Amino acid sequence: MNPWHKRANEFIRDPAELLPLIAPQPIHRFFEGDCSRLFDRLVVVVGAPGSGKTTLARLLDLPTLLVMRDFSRRNPEVKALVTSLSQAGILDDLHPTLQALRLPAGGQLRSIWELPYNERLRHRLLRTMIQAKAVLGWLRQLEDAGIDLAEVKVHTIGVGDAARDDVAADSIAAFRERARITERAIFKLVGALVPPSEDQLGEQLGGLAYEPFAAIEAFEWPASSPGTGRQVRPMLILDDAHELHPAQLADVDLWLRDREVKIARWILTRADSIDLSEYRRALSEEDRPSAPGTQPGRDRITFTLQDQVSRDRTAFKAIAEDVARRYLAPLAVFNRSGVTNLRTLLSAAAAPELPAGDLREIESDIEKLMRELQVSDKARQAMHATYPSGLTPDVEAGLTRIMLNRALRRTPQRSLFGGAAQEAPPPEEPKRVNRAVATGAELHLLHKYGRPFYFGFERLAEAANQNIEQFVTLASALVDNLETQIIRGKPPRIDARQQDRLLREHAQKLMAEWDFPYAPRVRRLVSLIAQRCQDITLRPSAPLDDGANAYGIALSELENLNPQEDIARVIQYALAYQALVLIEPYECKGKTWALLELGGVALIAYGLPLSRGGFAEGTLAQLRSAMEGQ
Amino acid sequence: MMQTDFLSGDDVAEFVAHYFSSAGATLFIGNIGFGPDVLHFPFLLSKASNVDYRFMVELRPSVPEAIIEMAKAREVELAQVLGTSMQVEQVAIIADDGAAVAGRSACSQVHQWLQDRQYTDVVLDATGMSRGTCFPIAKQLREWSAGSSTRIHLLIADSAVPIGSVRSISSDRADWMHGFHGSVETDEYAKALRLWVVQLAEQHGGSMQTLFKELGTPDEVCPIIPFPSENPRRGDDLLFELRSFWLDEWGETPLSLIHAHESDPMDVYRSISAMHHARQEALQGAGLPSLTILSPIGRRLPGIGMLLAALEFDLPMFYLETVGYELVSDLLAATQGIPKHRWYFRLDTHVDIS
Numbered sequence: 001m002n003p004w005h006k007r008a009n010e011f012i013r014d015p016a017e018l019l020p021l022i023a024p025q026p027i028h029r030f031f032e033g034d035c036s037r038l039f040d041r042l043v044v045v046v047g048a049p050g051s052g053k054t055t056l057a058r059l060l061d062l063p064t065l066l067v068m069r070d071f072s073r074r075n076p077e078v079k080a081l082v083t084s085l086s087q088a089g090i091l092d093d094l095h096p097t098l099q100a101l102r103l104p105a106g107g108q109l110r111s112i113w114e115l116p117y118n119e120r121l122r123h124r125l126l127r128t129m130i131q132a133k134a135v136l137g138w139l140r141q142l143e144d145a146g147i148d149l150a151e152v153k154v155h156t157i158g159v160g161d162a163a164r165d166d167v168a169a170d171s172i173a174a175f176r177e178r179a180r181i182t183e184r185a186i187f188k189l190v191g192a193l194v195p196p197s198e199d200q201l202g203e204q205l206g207g208l209a210y211e212p213f214a215a216i217e218a219f220e221w222p223a224s225s226p227g228t229g230r231q232v233r234p235m236l237i238l239d240d241a242h243e244l245h246p247a248q249l250a251d252v253d254l255w256l257r258d259r260e261v262k263i264a265r266w267i268l269t270r271a272d273s274i275d276l277s278e279y280r281r282a283l284s285e286e287d288r289p290s291a292p293g294t295q296p297g298r299d300r301i302t303f304t305l306q307d308q309v310s311r312d313r314t315a316f317k318a319i320a321e322d323v324a325r326r327y328l329a330p331l332a333v334f335n336r337s338g339v340t341n342l343r344t345l346l347s348a349a350a351a352p353e354l355p356a357g358d359l360r361e362i363e364s365d366i367e368k369l370m371r372e373l374q375v376s377d378k379a380r381q382a383m384h385a386t387y388p389s390g391l392t393p394d395v396e397a398g399l400t401r402i403m404l405n406r407a408l409r410r411t412p413q414r415s416l417f418g419g420a421a422q423e424a425p426p427p428e429e430p431k432r433v434n435r436a437v438a439t440g441a442e443l444h445l446l447h448k449y450g451r452p453f454y455f456g457f458e459r460l461a462e463a464a465n466q467n468i469e470q471f472v473t474l475a476s477a478l479v480d481n482l483e484t485q486i487i488r489g490k491p492p493r494i495d496a497r498q499q500d501r502l503l504r505e506h507a508q509k510l511m512a513e514w515d516f517p518y519a520p521r522v523r524r525l526v527s528l529i530a531q532r533c534q535d536i537t538l539r540p541s542a543p544l545d546d547g548a549n550a551y552g553i554a555l556s557e558l559e560n561l562n563p564q565e566d567i568a569r570v571i572q573y574a575l576a577y578q579a580l581v582l583i584e585p586y587e588c589k590g591k592t593w594a595l596l597e598l599g600g601v602a603l604i605a606y607g608l609p610l611s612r613g614g615f616a617e618g619t620l621a622q623l624r625s626a627m628e629g630q
Numbered sequence: 631m632m633q634t635d636f637l638s639g640d641d642v643a644e645f646v647a648h649y650f651s652s653a654g655a656t657l658f659i660g661n662i663g664f665g666p667d668v669l670h671f672p673f674l675l676s677k678a679s680n681v682d683y684r685f686m687v688e689l690r691p692s693v694p695e696a697i698i699e700m701a702k703a704r705e706v707e708l709a710q711v712l713g714t715s716m717q718v719e720q721v722a723i724i725a726d727d728g729a730a731v732a733g734r735s736a737c738s739q740v741h742q743w744l745q746d747r748q749y750t751d752v753v754l755d756a757t758g759m760s761r762g763t764c765f766p767i768a769k770q771l772r773e774w775s776a777g778s779s780t781r782i783h784l785l786i787a788d789s790a791v792p793i794g795s796v797r798s799i800s801s802d803r804a805d806w807m808h809g810f811h812g813s814v815e816t817d818e819y820a821k822a823l824r825l826w827v828v829q830l831a832e833q834h835g836g837s838m839q840t841l842f843k844e845l846g847t848p849d850e851v852c853p854i855i856p857f858p859s860e861n862p863r864r865g866d867d868l869l870f871e872l873r874s875f876w877l878d879e880w881g882e883t884p885l886s887l888i889h890a891h892e893s894d895p896m897d898v899y900r901s902i903s904a905m906h907h908a909r910q911e912a913l914q915g916a917g918l919p920s921l922t923i924l925s926p927i928g929r930r931l932p933g934i935g936m937l938l939a940a941l942e943f944d945l946p947m948f949y950l951e952t953v954g955y956e957l958v959s960d961l962l963a964a965t966q967g968i969p970k971h972r973w974y975f976r977l978d979t980h981v982d983i984s
Contacts, residue, residue, distance in 0.1 A: 002878065005874070005879065107805045108806075108811070108815050140820055183817060187811075191809070193733075193809040194737050194738065243803055245727050245729065514836075515840075517692065517799060517954070518692055520692075520797075521692070564726070
């Protein structure tokens with residue numbers, strides 16, 4: 001199994017294979033602090049594909065928690081995970097206290113919305129189906145864990161005999177059969193080519209008064225030592241909740257906020273769960289409007305798995321490095337050769353330098369500018385002293401050309417009619433040149449002379465949009481190349497030029513392979529934004545230092561966008577698949593902006609900077625008409 | 631399948647002309663697609679007098695204007711020949727929230743049409759229809775025939791000539807085809823061994839991977855390779871193009887590949903039938919529940935073979951709906967001729983299709 005190619009952890013079924021691949025840092029971060037609130041109310045976890053939602057759900061899966069006990073003794077890699085889960089109270093003396101079931105929300109559950117019944121009935125059917133499926137799933141998990149179901153007791157607290165009878169909690173066989181009958185009855189309705197009308201339903205709806213979530217508190221079975229028992233609290237993880245109809249999701253949200261629900265419950269949803277406005281709310285961790293009887297914050301917590309706004313890159317780079325180490329370890333070729341640090345392998349590449357001919361061309365430009373601006377060699381030397389340290393001669397030359405072009409822009413136009421020469425302004429105190437301008441010079445050299453830009457571990461991690469899956473996908477092209485070299489008996493090295501070429505080709509291929517709704521239009525949108533950004537980035541004076549990588553519109557314009565409009569849908573899918581990243585609110589030039597920043601793959605494909613902040617100003621109307629005009 | 635229950639080539643035209651000239655009240659169900667092949671069977675049947683023509687227009691959110699215009703032109707051509715016996719209804723393929731509702735919308739529409747009149751024969755023309763509408767309707771009509779004496783006929787024509795490079799855009803939500811759920815998602819089948827039979831198609835690697843993932847990584851995968859095919863290298867090209875999926879991601883070997891004729895649905899049907907029987911026999915002794923899941927992707931004719939197998943063995947179908955199209959090159963003004971491939975199948979339960 002090559003995890004660099006398997007990409008998504010959900011393809012790895014065996015928990016023993018999965019556990020060593022999970023980086024503990026994000027898990028630790030998720031569970032730090034008071035964790036009791038994660039299990040006594042509704043928790044909504046929002047994230048893009050590949051942000052770790054499913055990994056989190058898989059980690060809490062009963063089979064994973066059960067294998068953790070034995071596994072942690074053999075494998076030190078898993079110890080950090082065990083510590084985090086123990087601190088969160090999910091493991092008690094290495095025994096699970098929770099029994100989480102991941103239930104995908106799409107397909108059958110979404111289909112209930114299409115039944116020709118009144119909305120209230122459809123919501124009841126959905127709630128009932130979720131409960132029946134959860135009960136059956138929990139029992140299957142216990143069975144798979146080798147627990148004799150006949151010995152399992154269903155604990156209910158604070159409910160009367162009638163409620164226990166309703167779910168048949170006194171006999172595990174009857175408890176299971178009750179859930180099966182309920183599931184089959186609703187399945188029959190959903191699966192019917194032409195479902196019966198509401199009037200014809202009659203007895204088929206007998207099982208609808210089924211509310212196990214309001215009754216059951218725990219499952220208990222005897223432990224190996226006599227007189228003791230193991231108890232787990234059932235938990236539902238409703239995955240891919242964005243696949244439910246918005247009205248269904250709103251009802252499920254309302255229902256699971258209710259304190260009467262005794263089980264632990266999480267909803268995992270993709271960032272674009274409903275529409276752009278919903279996504280924006282999730283980003284700002286603002287709760288949905290409260291319904292009667294519910295209190296935002298107190299009965300629901302929302303987590304976003306990617307910290308898009310602050311982009312804590314240092315923390316992510318450490319996680320990416322750890323993930324790379326874990327993913328290289330199972331590969332025999334790397335393991336045998338003792339090579340497990342991707343950062344070292346990539347960062348060992350020497351900084352590239354332009355051929356002498358190209359450098360002469362830049363110098364000739366510089367000389368021309370110096371003549372025009374009447375800058376002496378001494379003044380140039382003084383300018384160099386303000387540059388950041390460690391620049392190669394070609395970047396230094398590129399930077400000088402930018403600085404002179406900036407000076408040229410500041411110089412007033414000479415009058416056509418002559419006149420007295422203007423008095424020179426008093427010399428300013430030389431300021432240190434920002435390193436970002438040097439990065440801008442590097443990008444100029446990339447576009448004009450093909451000098452490599454995307455090389456080294458730092459830039460690879462920066463391009464991943466804080467998304468592990470995206471990091472792994474991008475890095476796989478480099479890892480494959482390294483593997484080939486080791487197999488051929490060569491030292492595992494990729495020079496800067498090769499790294500840059502592999503990454504840019506890979507990014508272009510990934511973009512061409514985008515295969516999701518509106519993908520062609522998302523590609524067009526990305527291309528339009530990228531062209532605007534390239535125009536600004538490649539201006540001789542590099543006005544935004546390292547350049548632009550986003551399209552900025554007034555926040556108010558985004559707020560007023562109709563989510564049903566075509567451009568809103570295109571943006572929604574672009575955000576969901578990380579073709580774009582939404583940054584808002586962003587304060588700049590006394591205005592509040594929303595930035596549509598290009599995702600890492602697009603930035604590499606179009607040769608744009610990886611840092612945040614530089615943007616091309618515009619309006620949605622301009623974007624809309626540009627897309628239509630193409 | 632008995633020889634009398636399917637026909638191909640010129641035999642289809644001969645049968646249609648002969649049979650429907652003397653048939654009772656007939657309901658013709660078709661779709662107004664943009665290719666010229668959609669005109670073939672309605673024009674052929676237009677000589678019969680007792681046919682009600684009902685067409686669907688599949689509404690998708692992302693369709694280029696050029697394609698919409700071409701479909702409108704087809705509608706005009708059909709109306710000129712069929713006159714007042716033709717009705718057109720719009721059918722939503724994708725709901726507002728992005729969920730695929732094609733089968734459900736289509737079955738609901740067909741249910742209404744079936745109530746209009748007592749028909750002795752129903753013709754389903756799959757030529758311009760998407761799988762998401764055609765396959766559920768085929769099943770619906772087959773079930774309908776069980777409670778009546780109605781005869782169900784399935785027709786399909788395919789010129790195998792592209793009218794320009796049109797690329798379909800798939801939804802990102804894989805789902806069971808309406809009516810082809812089987813009992814897959816119920817508790818009884820939760821632990822069943824899953825065999826996934828998928829039709830390999832050019833430029834659909836991403837879609838196939840989505841299906842594989844959403845199926846929860848099936849235990850075995852049998853990709854269907856088009857061979858024989860008009861381009862003898864097509865199978866090899868597909869295996870090369872999609873190697874990272876079937877080799878790396880799905881972990882399969884060449885031993886799992888099924889070769890089936892590119893334009894012969896019966897070859898696909900027989901291959902799946904043989905494999906399904908063999909698997910059931912092998913697993914029966916061990917008492918393991920098993921599921922054979924079909925995923926039609928790409929060209930239509932092999933998909934019809936999958937439909938026949940799914941109808942006969944009640945197999946589930948897992949698919950991705952098409953949400954729209956992308957024009958990679960200009961549409962060509964293709965003219966209607968006699969399509970190269972023409973097939974006829976009798977679908978009702980009054981005949982044994984096995």
